[in-house]
Amino acid sequence: MRLKIIAGNWKMNKAYGEALMLATEVAHDSTNTKHPGLLTILAPAFPFLSAVSRSIDGFDDFAVAAQNCHFEESGAYTGEVSVQMIISVGARYVIIGHSERRNYFHETDEVLLKKINVALDHRLKPIFCIGETAAQRQAGKHFETITAQLKNTIFHLPENSIGNLILAYEPVWAIGTGVNATSAQAQEMHAFIRKTISEKFGTQISDSISILYGGSCNSKNAAELFSCEDVDGGLIGGASLDHLEFSAIRKTMIAQLTKEKSVLGKKLSGN
Numbered sequence: 001m002r003l004k005i006i007a008g009n010w011k012m013n014k015a016y017g018e019a020l021m022l023a024t025e026v027a028h029d030s031t032n033t034k035h036p037g038l039l040t041i042l043a044p045a046f047p048f049l050s051a052v053s054r055s056i057d058g059f060d061d062f063a064v065a066a067q068n069c070h071f072e073e074s075g076a077y078t079g080e081v082s083v084q085m086i087i088s089v090g091a092r093y094v095i096i097g098h099s100e101r102r103n104y105f106h107e108t109d110e111v112l113l114k115k116i117n118v119a120l121d122h123r124l125k126p127i128f129c130i131g132e133t134a135a136q137r138q139a140g141k142h143f144e145t146i147t148a149q150l151k152n153t154i155f156h157l158p159e160n161s162i163g164n165l166i167l168a169y170e171p172v173w174a175i176g177t178g179v180n181a182t183s184a185q186a187q188e189m190h191a192f193i194r195k196t197i198s199e200k201f202g203t204q205i206s207d208s209i210s211i212l213y214g215g216s217c218n219s220k221n222a223a224e225l226f227s228c229e230d231v232d233g234g235l236i237g238g239a240s241l242d243h244l245e246f247s248a249i250r251k252t253m254i255a256q257l258t259k260e261k262s263v264l265g266k267k268l269s270g271n
């Protein structure tokens, strides 16, 4: 079974004390609601990675992610943060290619591939984001856009490293807008992404890669989105800033997992 993931992308929000409080509350909310096969990831801003990592110490179903990294190992890159620095403060994941990085910081597929490569070289797992704009979808070019994003980046990776990658489908028009993709739109695109990966790398790899949905996901629409066969969790922005809301989304995924387990149990017992 694929790993299910609920990841909170805090973006440039929260000051030190607030970030620590949020991490502590989310971890506390999770007491007694562990589920095998579910990982919760918190992605605070760089200055808080270390403290947030320490605050979830002992919660083995939690991990911390950076929101970005530089593609060079070290050197004269004022203001940048390397993969080794991120690892050294306890983070195990890094978000790469978020649409805000692509738009505001002009990160191209070429740069993103370099970032993915350096992260994988150091065993920092990328959560790689892809997604089309509203204009691309309106023009009927959403599948084309996603195919190009995949071909320009992860298609260049060796087969044996794909297993260390997580994908996030985040339609740009859904990010922070309050308009989420419908479950039909999400399932259609997630299945397409999986098929595209299977054509390049084979079904063993495509069946095992977790593909998260991101874009205005909240506790109200999570159940419908997570019930889609190819949606393996969520990359949550705004709704991850409130511990009750984020924990409710996490519990929705647990409910989905419990439901799937009982359906499987019934199938196996022939009922």
Ligand code: PGA
Binding pocket: 009, 170, 174, 175, 176, 177, 178, 214, 215, 216, 217, 235, 236, 237, 238, 239
């Ligand atoms: P949102 O952001 O949930 O606020 O739409 C998602 C993201 O940007 O990862």
